[in-house]
Amino acid sequence: MSQTGRQSINTSNVLCVIMGGGQGSRLFPLTKDRAKPAVPLAGKYRIVDVPISNCINSGFRRIYILTQFNSTSLHRHISQSYKFDQFTGGFVEILAAQQTLTDASWYEGTADAVRKNLINFLNHDFEYLIILSGDQLYRMDFRAIVAQHAEIGADVTIATIPVGRNEAQSLGIMQVNAERRITHFVEKPKEPAVLDSLRLPQDWYGKLEIQGDRDLFLASMGIYVFSRDVVRALLDNTLTDFGKHIIPQAIQTHRVCSHVYQGYWEDIGTIRSFFEANLDLVSELPRFNFFDMSAPIFSRPRFLPSSKINGAQIDHALVSDGCIINHAKISNSIIGLRMIVGEGAQIHRVVSLGCDYFESNESIAYHERANKPRIGIGAGCRIENAIIDKNARVGNNVVMSPVGKPENLDHPLYFIRDGVIIIPKNAMIPHGTVI
DSSP: TTTTSSSOOOOEEEEEEEEEOOOOOGGGTSEEEEEGGGETTTTEEETHHHHHHHHHHOOOEEEEEESSSSSSHHHHHHHHOOOOOTTTOOEEEEEEEEEESOOOOOOSSSHHHHHHHHHHHHSSOOSSSEEEEEEEEOOHHHHHHHHHHHHHHHHHHEEEEEEEHHHHTTTTTEEOOOOEEEEEESSHHHHHHHHHOOOGGGGHHHHHHOSSOOOOOOEEEEEEEEHHHHHHHOOOOOOOOOOIIHHHHHHHHOOEEEEEEOOEEEESSSSHHHHHHHHHHHHSSOOOOTOOSSOOOOOOOOOOOEEEEEHHHHHHHHEEOOOESOOOOEEEEEEEEOOOTTTOOEEEEEOOOOOOOOHHHHHHHHHHHTTOSEEOOOOOEEEEEEEEEETTOOOOOEEEEEEEEEEEEOOOOEEEEEEEEETTTTTOOOOOOOO
């Protein structure tokens, strides 16, 4: 008999929960009209496809996504992408924040979100609960962390990654003992003496299969494994956040251990990190490999035509399905789904998120009569260091560069964040505009 008295068709003893994030202010304006996990990635995916695919590739097919801000497009993407047949027992389901007769508040933090949905989770038969972030790019087999969790008898296991001294100052750093048990946690340590006290002993490098001899620190990846009864006990309070409250307290009262991961991992929750992570994908040997079919990244099947290239010069770029590129020059850029690029355009270090639809001839003619651009990037444009969100209309002969401009700026036509120009979703940039 299962712990819940229920039988489960799913043979896995793991339930996965993906945190949909809050308002996503660090990714604004990409999160102006959508939840953070729904932000397009690498031309044809959404950020949420990464943790979901990691779960599926690990054999864990019971997946909840917790969200409360701008969740419409995320709901649509999930419903159109992840459908399991009735014999597998799997699901990918969104649990949006809701008011009830006993609680009228929204999610107040990661721990609060899990607490408010614990009744839904406990209806399932599982031994281990995995909590995942919805704004990270990595490929990880979660079976390894669950196996270690069970083998050493941990109450909580935190995935950690070795980082250098500079990176450590912006992450949560763990201090562990020889048994991998976490003894101390400091959020974003800045003081040199504090950092030195958290440094990973170099005589452990061999045991952890770490190469080199530079100073390293174990940073939290925001990935947690809880035993079933432990998560109930740790959430029997009003604390709101795992990283700030629950985990530091649990280190003092429970067996909290570290699982060291050494592959590629990037937090893409800011405009600069999102921009650079996308551009890295166009390099000849990207740090994250979407071409690895041993653990593919799944997404919505769209059945679009192949992209059409009319004599363009393309150097280190990703061109998604359904695009038409007319004698343009494209370098170190991503061209998203259904994108139209006009003749003579010069695009360098641009992340285009694509379009949701092909514009009709009637719509194109209507906009031309009003001297307004069609959807896509117009002829003769020169664009560099920019993100162009979905369905944007960039007119002919538009010049766009952040050089000489503030790091952050709000303009009626565009935004600048972290030195990157962002053309928001459905924006219209008139012909001849110079940004």
